[in-house]
Amino acid sequence: MKQAELVDVAVGPLIGGDRITTSSESAHEHIYPATGRPNATVVLAGETEIDQAVGSGTEAQKQWTALTVDRRRDKMIDLADVVHEHLDELAALNVHDYAVPVSFAGTALLLERFLRHFAGYADKPHGSSTPVNGSFDINLVERGPYGVVGVITPWNGALAVAASCVAPALAAGNAVVLKPSELAPLAALRFGELCLEAGLPPGLVNIVPAAATGGDALVRHSGIRKIFFTGGGATARLVLQAAAPNLTPVVAELGGKSANIIFDDADLDAAAMLSAHQGPLMQSGQSCACASRILVHESVYDAFVEKFLAVIDAANVGDPFDPTVTFGPVISAAAASRIVATVDDAVRCRAGDLLVGGKRMTGPLAEGFYVEPTVFGRVDNASPLAQFETFGPVVSLMGFRDEAEAVHLANSTPYGLNAFVHTRGLVRAHSVARQLEAGSVWVNQFSDISPQGPYGGYKQSGFGRTGGIDGLREFQQTKNIRVAMGTAP
Structure with a gap:
């Protein structure tokens, strides 16, 4: 069984292009569910590492938005190409993460598809111009990035959530601090390395595997401008409480009983x-x-x-x-x-x-x-x-x-x-x-999530959407700019 290939591997947060090998938190022994045996030691991010990741993301986001939109688009396409070259590796890491059968481990392909789709939004019109009552002023409606967004992924779908959140976040001009579960961090960490290999600014996509302490620090950090949480309802309530002091907006994709x-x-x-x-x-x-x-x-x-x-x-x-x-x-x-x-x-x-x-x-x-x-x-x-x-x-x-x-x-x-x-x-x-x-x-079909379609819940299954134009809008703030053009006759 290929599980043995990962025994004694040490993995830790990827912040600003550097692998963190010691942290303010204790390490987690990752257990491979198919055998019950350990296959990796995961260095977890604590409050210190979260602060470093947000700071790194803040600087990288400035570099990202300093690029023209066509260069950002091309960088995202480069990333999709690199992901494509490593599809088999990412699928295998998905199996190592939570022992999902390799026949179902194709979320790496979903990641590639989302990156290619949302790369196309990077250089498309995001705003509009509207007339104003009683005036000939120029009235612009612009949509821009939040800055640094936090993405919290569940153990059963780190790459799927990376696809549906990181791709539109980058297209909209944001940096991302992505927190995979300590139960399944391996594929997400490799994705962070691929972002660097593709030429994205170091720190634009930081990967910080963490347990409850690190997750709480991420949600409470004043430098995080929006949170995208995927998980259970009980944890979502804690996320909303932690985000409340800073009034940080939260999108939550929660459970179901379909x-x-x-x-x-x-x-x-x-x-x-x-x-x-x-x-x-x-x-x-x-x-x-x-x-x-x-x-x-x-x-x-x-x-x-x-x-x-x-x-x-x-x-x-x-x-x-x-x-x-x-x-x-x-x-x-x-x-x-x-x-x-x-x-x-x-x-x-x-x-x-x-x-x-x-x-x-x-x-x-x-x-x-x-x-x-x-x-x-x-x-x-x-x-x-x-x-x-x-x-x-x-x-x-x-x-x-x-x-x-x-x-x-x-x-x-x-x-x-x-x-x-x-x-x-x-x-x-x-x-x-x-x-x-x-x-x-x-x-008459499976739940076949695509980058073109919005995905999210009703009732206690959450709020907000990923995918499609709705998913892009979740990563954009709207600004109105009005320029006086003289008094109307």
Whole structure:
């Protein structure tokens, strides 16, 4: 297993082009989830290192905005080219980070796509000119950078968040201090090195792996002009509290409990395949986009369940570096224990019928943090199992009788990040999608995030957007400039 290649590697913050090997914080022993063994020692950033990173970013941002827009555009394209040359390496580091199967580790390609897309915004019109009532004055509306922005990434998607945040931040003229989780810092740190190799000013993209202390220092720092946080709701509340004294604006992309609606006219084979991978299999259910609530029309419920369980049963479990493997471990021993406890509670409370799974895997995989893909049938929608994010390979099946009931069940959670609809009916697809309280609705497909489309949540799944023109606007401040042109006749 390639995990051994990283044993005894020491990694630390990348600030101003320099690797930090000692810090004001203690180091973290990174554990590879597929084996339960350490594969790196991570030097964590504390308050001192965060202050250095913000200072470095402040100076680099001045150099960045001193470049003409065409040169900034070309630098971003250069970075995309360098990322392209290292796609396999970044994918492998994703596997080392959190043991996501290499077959699903393609977020490096997403990073390249976002960089190329937003490079095109760097030299495009960002402002406008408008007339003014009762005057012939020149009235300009300009959009400029914030300065230094802080980006806090989750352990299950550092490169994906780097793609959706760093690319538009640079296009808008900002510097970035990116804080990956101490649980998965390796791919993000390599991306920081690639920024230097591409010729970006040192300090324009600083990478500071940190735990709670460093994250709190980043959010509270007066030199950080905006925070982009991706993670859970409980941590988001702490981020908002820490940002409040400086009135630092925060964008939050949070968790989900996504509904996946299977109508009676759906292609059941395709729906079963997509639902299995979007549910318990992809990233072992450790995704904010996990379709963990599967709503099935009663007339096809039994047929769908049979096909769905067959796909799960056929999943290849094992070494995440094996390209044929489609199901890997969860992030930690603690996560595995929490997920199994959630299953046990659901069984004890009779939240639904346990159809398959629910236990730690034994045998050759016992030392890793593998939890069986778990499916409950006929789940009570009011139960905690149906209402709260498990963040593991656990999904709930529920039946519905008509479109109105499906929409009601889908919307009956505090979350609203994603929703999925399977139907052959064009009118039904549009009608249902418009009624669902979710930031993204995917019809007959996976959650396929693209740089052209805005992504973010409704309700307790967060606020603000990444991707598309909306994502660019999140990294820009608006300024009105009015020039007197004399008195109007």
